[in-house]
Amino acid sequence: MVLSKYISRKVNLKIPFLLIFLCPAAFFCACRRSAESEKPPNTLVVALESGPTHLDPRYAMDADSERISALIFNSLVRPDKNSRLQPELAESWQAIDERTYVFQIRKGVSFHNGKPLTAADVKYTYESILDPGSRSPKRGAFKFLQDVDQLGPYEVRFRLAIPFAPFMEELTLGIVPQAAAADGAAGGWTLIGSGPFTLAEFSPGERVVLKANASYWEGAPPLSGMVFKVIPDAIVRVLEFRKGTVDFIQNYFEPDMLPWMKKNTRAAILSEQGNIFQYIAMNLDHPILRRPEVREAIGHAIDREAIIRNILKGLAIPATGLLSPEHWAYESGVRRLEYNPEEAKRLLDQAGFPDPDGDGPLPRFKLSYKTTTLDLRKRIAEALKEQLARVGIELEVRAFEWGTFYGDIGKGNFHIYSLDWVGTKDPDIYYDLFHSSSVPPNGRNRGRYRNQELDALLERGRRTTILDERKRIYSRVQEILADDLPYIPLWWGKNVAVMQPAVRGFDLYPDGKLISLKKVSLSSAKPGS
Amino acid sequence: MKHYLLHRLLLLFPTLLGTVTVVFLLIHAVPGDPVEVMLGETAASADKESLRRKLGLDQPLARQYLHFLAGLATADLGRSLYNQATVSKLILRRLPATIELTLAAMTVAFLLAFPLGILAAARRDSWIDRGALFFSLFGLAMPNFWLGPVLMIFFSIELGWLPVSGRGGIGHLILPALTLGMAMAAILTRIIRSGLLQTIHEDYIRTARAKGLSERRIWLKHALMNSLISVITIVGLQFGSLLAGSIITESIFSWPGIGRLTLQAIQTRDYPLVQGCVLVIAVSYLAVNLLTDICYRLADPRIAYDK
Numbered sequence: 001m002v003l004s005k006y007i008s009r010k011v012n013l014k015i016p017f018l019l020i021f022l023c024p025a026a027f028f029c030a031c032r033r034s035a036e037s038e039k040p041p042n043t044l045v046v047a048l049e050s051g052p053t054h055l056d057p058r059y060a061m062d063a064d065s066e067r068i069s070a071l072i073f074n075s076l077v078r079p080d081k082n083s084r085l086q087p088e089l090a091e092s093w094q095a096i097d098e099r100t101y102v103f104q105i106r107k108g109v110s111f112h113n114g115k116p117l118t119a120a121d122v123k124y125t126y127e128s129i130l131d132p133g134s135r136s137p138k139r140g141a142f143k144f145l146q147d148v149d150q151l152g153p154y155e156v157r158f159r160l161a162i163p164f165a166p167f168m169e170e171l172t173l174g175i176v177p178q179a180a181a182a183d184g185a186a187g188g189w190t191l192i193g194s195g196p197f198t199l200a201e202f203s204p205g206e207r208v209v210l211k212a213n214a215s216y217w218e219g220a221p222p223l224s225g226m227v228f229k230v231i232p233d234a235i236v237r238v239l240e241f242r243k244g245t246v247d248f249i250q251n252y253f254e255p256d257m258l259p260w261m262k263k264n265t266r267a268a269i270l271s272e273q274g275n276i277f278q279y280i281a282m283n284l285d286h287p288i289l290r291r292p293e294v295r296e297a298i299g300h301a302i303d304r305e306a307i308i309r310n311i312l313k314g315l316a317i318p319a320t321g322l323l324s325p326e327h328w329a330y331e332s333g334v335r336r337l338e339y340n341p342e343e344a345k346r347l348l349d350q351a352g353f354p355d356p357d358g359d360g361p362l363p364r365f366k367l368s369y370k371t372t373t374l375d376l377r378k379r380i381a382e383a384l385k386e387q388l389a390r391v392g393i394e395l396e397v398r399a400f401e402w403g404t405f406y407g408d409i410g411k412g413n414f415h416i417y418s419l420d421w422v423g424t425k426d427p428d429i430y431y432d433l434f435h436s437s438s439v440p441p442n443g444r445n446r447g448r449y450r451n452q453e454l455d456a457l458l459e460r461g462r463r464t465t466i467l468d469e470r471k472r473i474y475s476r477v478q479e480i481l482a483d484d485l486p487y488i489p490l491w492w493g494k495n496v497a498v499m500q501p502a503v504r505g506f507d508l509y510p511d512g513k514l515i516s517l518k519k520v521s522l523s524s525a526k527p528g529s
Numbered sequence: 530m531k532h533y534l535l536h537r538l539l540l541l542f543p544t545l546l547g548t549v550t551v552v553f554l555l556i557h558a559v560p561g562d563p564v565e566v567m568l569g570e571t572a573a574s575a576d577k578e579s580l581r582r583k584l585g586l587d588q589p590l591a592r593q594y595l596h597f598l599a600g601l602a603t604a605d606l607g608r609s610l611y612n613q614a615t616v617s618k619l620i621l622r623r624l625p626a627t628i629e630l631t632l633a634a635m636t637v638a639f640l641l642a643f644p645l646g647i648l649a650a651a652r653r654d655s656w657i658d659r660g661a662l663f664f665s666l667f668g669l670a671m672p673n674f675w676l677g678p679v680l681m682i683f684f685s686i687e688l689g690w691l692p693v694s695g696r697g698g699i700g701h702l703i704l705p706a707l708t709l710g711m712a713m714a715a716i717l718t719r720i721i722r723s724g725l726l727q728t729i730h731e732d733y734i735r736t737a738r739a740k741g742l743s744e745r746r747i748w749l750k751h752a753l754m755n756s757l758i759s760v761i762t763i764v765g766l767q768f769g770s771l772l773a774g775s776i777i778t779e780s781i782f783s784w785p786g787i788g789r790l791t792l793q794a795i796q797t798r799d800y801p802l803v804q805g806c807v808l809v810i811a812v813s814y815l816a817v818n819l820l821t822d823i824c825y826r827l828a829d830p831r832i833a834y835d836k
Contacts, residue, residue: 053611053797132579137568139576204612205793206785231694231783235678240693242686403798407561441565441574 039245042224042522044503046514047237047246051205051230055191057174058129058136063422067514068208068228073174073193076103076122081509081516082326083275083425085168089117089175089194098163098465099146105154109217111177112198119156123148124178126158141170163463165470166426196221196518206230222505222521234375241265241498247522250497251512254376255313258496267498273317275324275510276493278420280384284486285448286415288365293351295485298416299337300344301391307383308491311376316491321478322424322433324492326510328467329427331475334482337489344391355392363394370408370417373399380418410440412448420493423511427474431458434486449486537819541812548811549601549804553594556795556803563610563798584610597804606808607801609794616805620787624809626696627786630709630779631771633702635764637710638717645714646721651748653726661718668715673774677708677781694783705782709774713767720763724756731755757828765821769814 039045052065060069070078076090087093093103109117126148129136144164149157160167177192191199196218197210208228212221229246231237238257240246242265253261261267280298282289289295304318323330345355353364369384371377378399385395395416400408409417421429432438435458438445454477461473481487495508502523507516564577564586581587585596600607606616641664649661684704685693691700728734729752737747776788787806794802 050793132576135568135576135580135583140568140573143573203785205789206783229695229783232780232789233678233694233783236681236694236781236783239678239681239686243689243693245693402796403561404559407565410562410565411560413560441577 040225044223044226044247044517044520044522045245046226046228046248047231047240047252048228049232049252051228052208053204055199055202057176058134058138061137063512069174070513070515071197071210071517072191072195072199073176074109074195075174076171077168078172078515079425081507083510099160101158102151103156105156107154109194110215111194112192112213115177117175117194118153119150121175121178122156123150125173125175163465165462165465166428169426197226200225221518226517241267244500247500247503248497250514251495255311255315258313261498266501268501268503270497270506270508271494272508273326274493274495274512275326275424276420276422277319277322277324277424278418278490278493280416280418280488280490281447282416282486283412283414283447285412289415291351292484293347295488297344297347297391298388298393299485299488300340300347301388301393302384303339303387304491305339307380311379311383315494315496319489319492321482321489322421323427323478329471329474331478334478341391348391364392366394366396367415368396368398370398370400370405370414372405373401409446412446428462430477431462434481447486451480451484454480537822541815544815545808545811549808552804552807553597556800557590561798563800567610606805609802610799611797616801619790619802620805620809623785623787623790626784627775627788629702630705630775630784630786633706634710634713634771637706638713641714642717642721646718647725647748647753649718649722650725661722665715665719668711671711673708673777674781676711677778680704680707696785705778705784709771709778713771716763716767717760720759721756724759725752728752728756758825761821761824761828765818768817772810772813
């Protein structure tokens, strides 16, 4: 009031003055109601980074799509926490020979619309993927599948074109009801599964709302529903958690936010070793990177422990290869790349790349390092740049948005890049990553690695169904790759889930799957800090 | 005026054509194949080719462009490469959120800039003027990606007054509007202040004082109205900045608007959706500029476009 009088001594400007202060105040008062009435009771709110693009299991390719789709749809088999396949819709199965499998389908399972799930739905699901008209991105993964026959109402037979050991892994695909139109994301049909949750709302890029399936054959989930909120910004996800409007975040935060969350929230934090493999890939068509000594030198020049300690805040362990120690085919006896800059310098000298000016500024050679625009990836890139500079290799870090980055690495338009593999199940993935025939566009051998011995092993590995023999084959594969270094292993990341104290019963899966949300309940504890 | 408006409306078409042509060429020039992104690298080459044919991406660029223009002529923006929904449906679903945010940001800018600008001019060289100058510098210097989280921490976490992000009631709108409107408020404050200071020494203001009009009437009616022309110009130009800024602000605040949709479409190389979004943004920008010109006429009747 004093201020107002002061102003109006010469000019009466009460109105604008009041506007400045009263309008925001009116806004604040008006808004409190809407802010508080957001969360339905007994509903878990999960924060996601980019969210699912397709929830139809025949089209779900990204991690969020697969994880949420698995809560709506059941599959014949489902991997447990230790990545061992367990029966889900398949009550039992029998391998008639190397190419023929017969499955007995569980009776008494119904879709969300009440219709019973039968062998006809299983046959339809797989045949719709094989149909070129369906444009399913998973069709390529099923090229080994010759046909699917319904032998009875609850009996189905799969026949393979060739013996294919990883076949069982492909049966984790969600089963859709017969005659479901192609691509549920287009809204052509309502996504109806038989899983513990039904789909109530799907707004791509915004949110997914699930409701509990009260008549779920394994028993109704304790939660009434779940809301998956897409919150693109990492800081905002954490702030939402701090405010209590988000109950659960798995992995979608920067590692250095974890200490802050420990200090400023009452979050229950779960952390377990996962199978997220971070690596550096190199273009072996490049005249410098073609040299094995150079690749080994790069491997010795990287101080993984320092990056894990300082940037990843301990949420990883140094890796020796794609398969993590928990995997059945993991080989522990492979060559390990210890941090040894002197050895790196010696190898580079030996390869014919002497340092032109000793400890001076001139590099031995210059390479470009491509990465995405994610903050954490850029920070890791800067750390690698500094470490490689110590042995005389100049890295030019170039960060691109995902579409450009992905396009470039597929075309071989790179020297070095870094990415990760998440949720590796069958070691047959090596075929896709390192077989000579898997150079893009036929696979993901982006570094153009070629090795005849490895090719022969990978071909045998996918045709052999005897586990011990497969183990021997993939042990040798891992040894070859650790010697040749088409990838330089960096670390295996840990999975971390932060939950409000009220959240009970969540189990972390090594591949980050969210299937254990079906057992989660909310106690009456007050969320937030 | 009528002729002028007709002339301006006709000019919209070549401008829009130029815009969509540039966007069409740019989005096709950047690396990244939508088919690769959709089917993944493991898909068979035959499947990729088949999808490419189905989407018309196997056609020469010129033919794709003509097809796009033909669709545009019939108001058909095509279908999203990803979920096959029509582009217009996707845009119309998100457009209200962006309009809401942009208008709210402009409101915030006006609410802050007019009182501050007027006070700063009326109390030249006082602490109010210095405060307004500080506010202007602060508003211009603070990037959205910093200001947004800071406002969230203060108003949502510490005070608990407002929701952190998302779209809902009016409470959800305040922080993104404040973040987005801050830069515009800063510029407008300076423009209003300098416009008023320039106008207040004009002869007609002296005449008004001599006639015995109250200071409030002189400042708010005679001086402010006469300094509005430059404000209108800035508002028209800044509208483009608001639209561009909404891409960042919408991402920070998880605001389901057209800015976020554009960003998602670019990341997935969803060509029709990118083109549709840019077209809508360009139309909005041009429409606001046209509106600005009409406002000139309303603010200053001496402006005659037809002469």
